[in-house]
Amino acid sequence: MNLHPNTQAVRIQTSRTNEQEHSTPLFLTSSFCFENAEEMKAAFAEENDNNIYTRFSNPTVQEFIDKICALEGAEAGFATASGMSAIFGTFMAFLNSGDHLLSCSSVFGSTHTIITKYFKRWNIEYSYGDIRYPETWEALIKPNTKMIYVETPTNPGLDIVDMEWLGKLAAKHNIILVVDNCFATPVLQKPAEYGAHLVLHSATKWLDGQGRVLGGVVVGQADLIRELYLFCRNTGPALSPFNAWVLSKSLETLDVRIQRHCDNAEALVKALEGHPKLNWIKYPFHPSHPMYDIARKQMTRGGGLVTFDLKGGVDSGIRFMNALQMLSLTSNLGDSRSIASHPASTTHSKLSAEEKDAVGITPGLIRISVGLEHSGDIINDILQALEKS
Ligand SMILES: Cc1ncc(COP(=O)(O)O)c(C=O)c1O
Numbered sequence: 001m002n003l004h005p006n007t008q009a010v011r012i013q014t015s016r017t018n019e020q021e022h023s024t025p026l027f028l029t030s031s032f033c034f035e036n037a038e039e040m041k042a043a044f045a046e047e048n049d050n051n052i053y054t055r056f057s058n059p060t061v062q063e064f065i066d067k068i069c070a071l072e073g074a075e076a077g078f079a080t081a082s083g084m085s086a087i088f089g090t091f092m093a094f095l096n097s098g099d100h101l102l103s104c105s106s107v108f109g110s111t112h113t114i115i116t117k118y119f120k121r122w123n124i125e126y127s128y129g130d131i132r133y134p135e136t137w138e139a140l141i142k143p144n145t146k147m148i149y150v151e152t153p154t155n156p157g158l159d160i161v162d163m164e165w166l167g168k169l170a171a172k173h174n175i176i177l178v179v180d181n182c183f184a185t186p187v188l189q190k191p192a193e194y195g196a197h198l199v200l201h202s203a204t205k206w207l208d209g210q211g212r213v214l215g216g217v218v219v220g221q222a223d224l225i226r227e228l229y230l231f232c233r234n235t236g237p238a239l240s241p242f243n244a245w246v247l248s249k250s251l252e253t254l255d256v257r258i259q260r261h262c263d264n265a266e267a268l269v270k271a272l273e274g275h276p277k278l279n280w281i282k283y284p285f286h287p288s289h290p291m292y293d294i295a296r297k298q299m300t301r302g303g304g305l306v307t308f309d310l311k312g313g314v315d316s317g318i319r320f321m322n323a324l325q326m327l328s329l330t331s332n333l334g335d336s337r338s339i340a341s342h343p344a345s346t347t348h349s350k351l352s353a354e355e356k357d358a359v360g361i362t363p364g365l366i367r368i369s370v371g372l373e374h375s376g377d378i379i380n381d382i383l384q385a386l387e388k389s
Contacts, residue, residue: 083202
């Protein structure tokens with residue numbers, strides 16, 4: 001049967017063992033046994049598909065990868081211990097000394113740190129395109145540009161990159177296009193459809209959805225994944241089978257969860273519209289978003305993250321955070337529980353005013369990861385905290 005990706009996210013499962021379990025088994029093992037030396041020799045020669053060692057492959061981890069491949073429409077994948085190991089592994093597997101990366105300053109903070117602080121150790125160059133002026137990006141491509149790396153929507157700016165345009169640009173110059181699809185998830189957008197060669201995730205966020213485990217995954221073109229696999233099986237960022245089991249179970253409910261996160265985010269945006277304490281609200285599917293048309297073109301819905309800017313700046317942000325009664329103050333997103341964060345006083349506090357401006361962090365910016373609680377409770381908590389901000 002030709003199954004819909006959402007059905008595959010529910011139904012893909014490691015072959016049933018002799019115990020006849022219904023729920024998927026967990027292969028919490030470091031290594032795998034062989035019947036005899038010949039079989040072992042063949043496994044090492046890659047003449048059969050036997051698992052050897054969990055740093056290379058594991059059935060529970062593979063189940064998680066297979067589901068993400070189905071959801072993203074990708075040929076193959078590799079799962080890692082965190083989103084950052086997926087990103088770092090991707091950079092290291094494909095970028096050589098002397099290569100150039102084209103990216104954008106609006107990428108996740110640790111990704112920005114790898115690019116700006118560590119790349120020089122390996123003589124890897126980079127350029128950042130300005131997300132507001134995509135027409136300026138092509139001029140940044142050099143003969144040694146090997147990879148284009150973007151995130152859309154961005155964290156925490158919620159800016160949008162036009163993937164159709166970027167896919168064409170990467171194809172024209174024969175450059176590997178990598179998209180961090182963490183914020184949208186494959187429920188809301190599938191970058192491979194626009195020409196992304198590799199799509200990666202911090203599985204720690206919406207894919208888990210309950211704030212329990214760290215994980216990462218890269219999926220895409222089989223030949224590229226093979227290169228990534230060979231790099232990772234030797235350098236060791238493998239995903240734990242336990243975390244893979246948790247993540248695989250989470251994917252059974254990904255679509256329904258994301259739809260409800262979007263419902264609640266839309267209700268919140270509506271309740272905040274025109275609020276006197278706010279300069280603006282930002283949400284990909286709100287007509288005031290500067291890239292609204294692009295968001296509508298490439299996403300099915302606006303996602304579970306909403307940002308707004310408090311008129312009172314940093315102090316107001318701190319008062320807002322302190323006044324919240326239900327929302328969690330925690331450094332994560334994509335949880336069933338709603339989360340508030342204030343980048344200017346936390347994650348981005350060390351950035352200069354200029355740097356903050358470049359990535360859209362205003363002093364009063366609040367990011368809400370809208371959870372699965374009753375929308376009225378989320379809205380009421382935020383409205384009462386706004387009164388005290
Ligand atoms: C867009 C994005 N990419 C990557 C990461 C890194 O993921 P992890 O924390 O799983 O290493 C994050 C974490 O917040 C993120 O938001």
